[in-house]
Amino acid sequence: MVTTEKITCLLNWKATPYHLPLFLASQLGYFTDEGIKVAILEPNDPSDVTEIIGSGKADLGLKAMIHTIAGKARGYDIKSIGTLLDEPFTGVIHLKHKSGITDFHSLRGKRIGYVGEFGKIQLDELTQHFGMTPSDYHAIRVGMNVTDAIIRGDIDAGIGIENVQQVELEEWSVQQGRSRDDVQMLRIDELAELGCCCFCSILYIGNENFIKNNPEKVEKYLRAIKRATDYMIAHPADAYNTFVKSKTHLDTDIQRKIFQRSFRYFSRDLKNVERDWNKVTAYCKRLDIVGSDFEQNQTNEYLTWPLLPESEPGVEPATVETGVVKGGCTRCLHSSIAPPELAAL
Amino acid sequence: MVTTEKITCLLNWKATPYHLPLFLASQLGYFTDEGIKVAILEPNDPSDVTEIIGSGKADLGLKAMIHTIAGKARGYDIKSIGTLLDEPFTGVIHLKHKSGITDFHSLRGKRIGYVGEFGKIQLDELTQHFGMTPSDYHAIRVGMNVTDAIIRGDIDAGIGIENVQQVELEEWSVQQGRSRDDVQMLRIDELAELGCCCFCSILYIGNENFIKNNPEKVEKYLRAIKRATDYMIAHPADAYNTFVKSKTHLDTDIQRKIFQRSFRYFSRDLKNVERDWNKVTAYCKRLDIVGSDFEQNQTNEYLTWPLLPESEPGVEPATVETGVVKGGCTRCLHSSIAPPELAAL
Numbered sequence: 100m101v102t103t104e105k106i107t108c109l110l111n112w113k114a115t116p117y118h119l120p121l122f123l124a125s126q127l128g129y130f131t132d133e134g135i136k137v138a139i140l141e142p143n144d145p146s147d148v149t150e151i152i153g154s155g156k157a158d159l160g161l162k163a164m165i166h167t168i169a170g171k172a173r174g175y176d177i178k179s180i181g182t183l184l185d186e187p188f189t190g191v192i193h194l195k196h197k198s199g200i201t202d203f204h205s206l207r208g209k210r211i212g213y214v215g216e217f218g219k220i221q222l223d224e225l226t227q228h229f230g231m232t233p234s235d236y237h238a239i240r241v242g243m244n245v246t247d248a249i250i251r252g253d254i255d256a257g258i259g260i261e262n263v264q265q266v267e268l269e270e271w272s273v274q275q276g277r278s279r280d281d282v283q284m285l286r287i288d289e290l291a292e293l294g295c296c297c298f299c300s301i302l303y304i305g306n307e308n309f310i311k312n313n314p315e316k317v318e319k320y321l322r323a324i325k326r327a328t329d330y331m332i333a334h335p336a337d338a339y340n341t342f343v344k345s346k347t348h349l350d351t352d353i354q355r356k357i358f359q360r361s362f363r364y365f366s367r368d369l370k371n372v373e374r375d376w377n378k379v380t381a382y383c384k385r386l387d388i389v390g391s392d393f394e395q396n397q398t399n400e401y402l403t404w405p406l407l408p409e410s411e412p413g414v415e416p417a418t419v420e421t422g423v424v425k426g427g428c429t430r431c432l433h434s435s436i437a438p439p440e441l442a443a444l
Numbered sequence: 445m446v447t448t449e450k451i452t453c454l455l456n457w458k459a460t461p462y463h464l465p466l467f468l469a470s471q472l473g474y475f476t477d478e479g480i481k482v483a484i485l486e487p488n489d490p491s492d493v494t495e496i497i498g499s500g501k502a503d504l505g506l507k508a509m510i511h512t513i514a515g516k517a518r519g520y521d522i523k524s525i526g527t528l529l530d531e532p533f534t535g536v537i538h539l540k541h542k543s544g545i546t547d548f549h550s551l552r553g554k555r556i557g558y559v560g561e562f563g564k565i566q567l568d569e570l571t572q573h574f575g576m577t578p579s580d581y582h583a584i585r586v587g588m589n590v591t592d593a594i595i596r597g598d599i600d601a602g603i604g605i606e607n608v609q610q611v612e613l614e615e616w617s618v619q620q621g622r623s624r625d626d627v628q629m630l631r632i633d634e635l636a637e638l639g640c641c642c643f644c645s646i647l648y649i650g651n652e653n654f655i656k657n658n659p660e661k662v663e664k665y666l667r668a669i670k671r672a673t674d675y676m677i678a679h680p681a682d683a684y685n686t687f688v689k690s691k692t693h694l695d696t697d698i699q700r701k702i703f704q705r706s707f708r709y710f711s712r713d714l715k716n717v718e719r720d721w722n723k724v725t726a727y728c729k730r731l732d733i734v735g736s737d738f739e740q741n742q743t744n745e746y747l748t749w750p751l752l753p754e755s756e757p758g759v760e761p762a763t764v765e766t767g768v769v770k771g772g773c774t775r776c777l778h779s780s781i782a783p784p785e786l787a788a789l
Contacts (some may be wrong), residue, residue: 101519138496147483154448174446224468247692263627347592348693
């Protein structure tokens with residue numbers, strides 16, 4: 100059988116503005132400059148990703164930290180080799196004027212949408228944490244379409260992130276003549292008492308055998324992505340306009356807002372952050388997703404540039420209001436970095 | 445390493461309405477009913493597909509006939525196991541009012557967009573066929589974005605199919621206050637004198653080793669898709685509405701028109717058509733893509749239902765005017781089957 104030099108890279112989600120560094124590395128020829136070929140693939144079901152990469156049917160990809168840990172605990176040989184997004188806020192998103200949701204206790208009897216099976220595990224653990232049982236609410240698996248399910252009224256609330264589903268719902272609310280503030284999020288990191296400041300980073304992951312057998316390719320891959328990240332941070336508007344030449348259906352105001360809102364979450368140095376890994380690993384142990392002897396499946400050894408220091412732990416949790424981060428941990432929120440003006444995008 | 449039972453299926457193109465049978469088989473639980481799991485993946489670059497499937501990095505997928513033949517000739521172990529679309533018209537699409545293109549000779553000096561490398565080979569052969577050399581026109585690789593490149597004016601014309609790019613351009617023309625008839629196609633089957641009636645079917649393909657080692661899975665996969673095809677033919681509006689619940693960005697009028705225009709091209713029995721294979725194989729020999737001893741890499745042995753007869757060869761070529769097929773070969777155009785009314789979709 101003829102083999103291929105192409106590295107397959109399976110996204111965690113349909114193409115989305117926060118994937119810019121990967122697409123730009125491809126579009127701007129940075130992978131080619133490094134002498135590698137990368138085929139970016141999009142999943143139809145996000146729940147397929149760890150299994151496909153872990154079983155060696157794809158080489159590299161993306162996945163949220165909790166799924167990266169959970170996949171490894173299930174025997175899928177995946178490992179994180181870097182970070183794309185540092186801890187976007189994750190939570191239960193709802194429309195205040197109709198959901199009847201005010202705090203976690205008020206989720207009783209509600210229809211809560213989740214993406215894949217771990218969303219259900221998290222919800223069940225949270226209900227337990229707040230003295231409820233899974234029978235106290237209706238969990239509905241909605242896959243990638245949390246926003247639409249809320250808009251259609253199929254669910255009263257759904258699990259999403261601050262820089263995607265919350266933006267989509269906010270813009271829809273404005274179209275409906277309501278305020279952006281009608282969209283509320285119960286942050287899981289706060290509900291679960293995880294401590295400063297957020298929940299679950301999105302990571303560059305890969306199949307462990309592929310990584311072990313191709314260390315130079317992995318270094319080149321990440322170097323090209325770092326170069327694309329630097330370009331995007333320096334030239335956000337140019338970067339976005341390049342991206343949508345390839346993904347024309349994302350050439351919309353809402354998607355530009357999603358990019359804008361994602362901007363401060365992009366990891367600048369792509370490192371796995373020890374503090375975040377410790378926090379989420381501890382959470383996974385609490386959820387009984389991993390055993391007490393779980394060894395973190397992450398490494399920074401393929402990042403061939405100086406890494407930024409982590410900030411000190413123990414600072415106050417951050418809060419967020421319509422995309423403006425207040426207080427909290429500067430490292431993971433990059434809150435000193437202003438997002439690009441929307442008009443300039 | 446933990447293995448997976450999931451079959452990966454790599455599309456030929458970003459998710460598009462003509463992919464409905466595959467997505468429906470997944471959404472309606474038909475794969476599950478057959479006892480198989482299928483992970484549908486979308487490529488970022490259509491030129492990756494034969495290489496990734498042929499090298500065993502994906503199990504199954506979709507690809508146009510000419511690429512399926514060309515990939516095999518290059519040593520990629522791919523084989524067609526059925527047909528999704530019977531011979532949609534493929535050609536050089538342009539805007540009459542500004543392109544200055546009237547016939548193939550008038551392509552001299554023009555900027556012609558193509559998707560991947562075989563588009564270039566075809567163009568070069570066609571120019572040669574009409575007494576030109578590749579230096580007589582400017583070939584520009586535009587990937588999936590032929591329509592946008594024409595709209596932006598980056599190219600004067602581009603290779604596309606009648607049921608996708610032509611529809612997109614027609615609808616854009618109407619938005620601009622021009623007629624749908626401003627969009628013209630020089631059909632490659634006519635230019636290349638391939639004979640009745642069209643050019644290049646889109647096929648269900650797979651990695652040969654995977655197929656050989658998993659005959660039952662392949663049968664189940666195709667049976668689920670046949671069931672979804674039957675459902676879609678019988679209930680086009682329900683089918684489309686189900687599809688866009690998963691692919692919300694395709695819930696637009698233009699995409700519904702693309703579905704409508706694709707309707708008559710869907711293979712009803714999913715068979716590889718011998719006549720079409722002979723025609724395109726002969727064309728590939730002419731293009732020097734394959735040797736004279738090329739053995740067709742296609743089989744109908746995994747289609748476990750009665751196949752429809754092929755129509756007689758030798759009838760007059762069909763013509764098409766804004767989606768209405770006139771005359772020609774009834775088999776490959778299914779011209780006796782009315783597409784669903786747009787208002788009903």
